[in-house]
Amino acid sequence: MGRPKGAGVTPILKGSTWYVSYRLNGKQTTKKTEGCRTRADALEWGLEFLLDLKIEQAGIKYPNNPEYTEEVIRIGEENYDAQTKYLDHITKDIDKYIKYCNLHYTSGDARHRIALVKRFKKWLSVKNITRWEHFNDFEAWINSLNLQPLGVHSYAIRMRAFFTWLVKEKAISKNPVELKKYKLAPKILQRMSKKIMPLTDDDIVRIEKVMGNERDKTVWALCLHTGMRISEVINLLWKNVDLVNKIIYVKANDVDGNRGILKSTLKTSNSDRKIPIKKVLLTILQTAKVKATSAYVVEPMRKRGEYDWSAKSPITTIRPDFHTHLLRHTFITRFLHVKNVTIFEVATIAGNTPQEIQKTYGHFFNTGNINKF
DSSP states (O other), X not given: OOXXXXXXXXXXXXXXXXXXXXXXXXXXXXXXXXXXXXXXXXXXXXXXXXXXXXXXXXXXXXXXXXXXXXXXXXXXXXHHHHHHHHHHHHHHHHHHHHHHHHHHSOHHHHHHHHHHHHHHHHHHHHXXXXXXXXXXXXXXXXXXXXXXXXXXXXXXXXXXXXXXXXXXXXXXXXXXXXXXXXXXXXXXXXXXXXXXXXXXXXXXXXXXXXXXXXXXXXXXHHXXXXXXXXXXXXXXXXXXXXXTTTEEEEOOOOOOGGXXXXXXXXXXXXXXXXXXXXXXXXXXXXXXXXXXXXXXXXXOOSSTTTTOGGGSHHHHHHXXXXXTHHHHHHHHHHHHTSTTOOHHHHHHHHTSOHHHHHXXXXXXXXXXXXXXX
C-alpha cells in the first residue's frame, strides 16, 4: 500500500522515544516529540507541529483573522483526513473481512474466524502496528497466545485464510503464514484419530445416579436422547417443543443478551431440523414444562462451561474421558445400529451431512456390523 497523498507526518520509534518525520518545502526533517508514548500520540503531536509551521510560514499570525481560520481548516483537513485513512486501513480491512465471513461461512465457523481476527487486531494495536507493511512476524503473534499445538494448528489455518483474502484484496502482496511450520506432531495426529468410545448402558445408569438438579437432568436427557449440541439445548425455546406431536424444532433464536455466553446461532446449514421426542424424554419435558418459569427449556447458564460435567468428580470416576459432546456421539452411534435406518436419516436427525457422519464414525462402518448405504 502506498502512502496516501497529503499525509505529511510519519511517526518513528527509536528505542523508547517517538520522533516524527515530515516534509516541508521539499525538505525532509525529523523532530523529537514531547511526552508521546504511542504512535497515535506521536502522530497527533506531529500534525499539530506541522500545522503550526505551515501557518507561521503563511504569515498568518492573528487567530481572530478570518484568513487564519480558513488556513487552519484547509491544512487541518488535508493532513488529518489523509493520515486517518493512512492509519485506519487495517481496521477497515478487518471490518470488511468480518462481513465476508458472515456471508461465506456457516454461523459457527464465522464466529470463530471473527473472534480470531479481532484478537489479532487487538494485538496489532498493542504493538502500535498500523500498516500491513509493518507486520512481518506472524510467528511472534501466534507464540504470544501460549496455545497448545492443536490450537496453534487451528489458528494458523484460519489466519492463513484471512491473509489469503487480504492478498486477493491487494492489501498485502504475500501471505505471511507458512502452514508447514505448524504441522501437528505424529503423536497428536494419532490422538486426534482415536476412535470415539460412546457411553455404555452401565455408564449411563451410573452417571444418572450422580446427576444433580432437575435442570442438569433435563440437559442430560436432551443431549442423550436427541443428539442435540449443547449450544442448541441451551437456546431451545418452549415454543419450538411440540409435546403433542412429539417433535423438537431446532432453530436459531433471538437471545436475550443477559443469557450468558452461548449465542443462538446454528453451527451448520444442516442444523435447522426436526427431531422426534422419545417416550423417556417426553416425560422429562412434560415435568419441566409444568415447572417452567421462562421461555427457555433450560434455565440460563450460571457460568461458561457449566455443562462440561467432566469437572465433576463423580462422573470422571465413572468415565474419565467424559465431556458433554460425548452424549451426542452416544446418540448417533446408537442410531447407526438401528435396523433399516440409513445414514441419510441419521445425518438429518443429527443436523449434519452423510459425509461428515461417515468421516466421524467411520470406524463403526469398518467393523462390518453396519451397512447403511
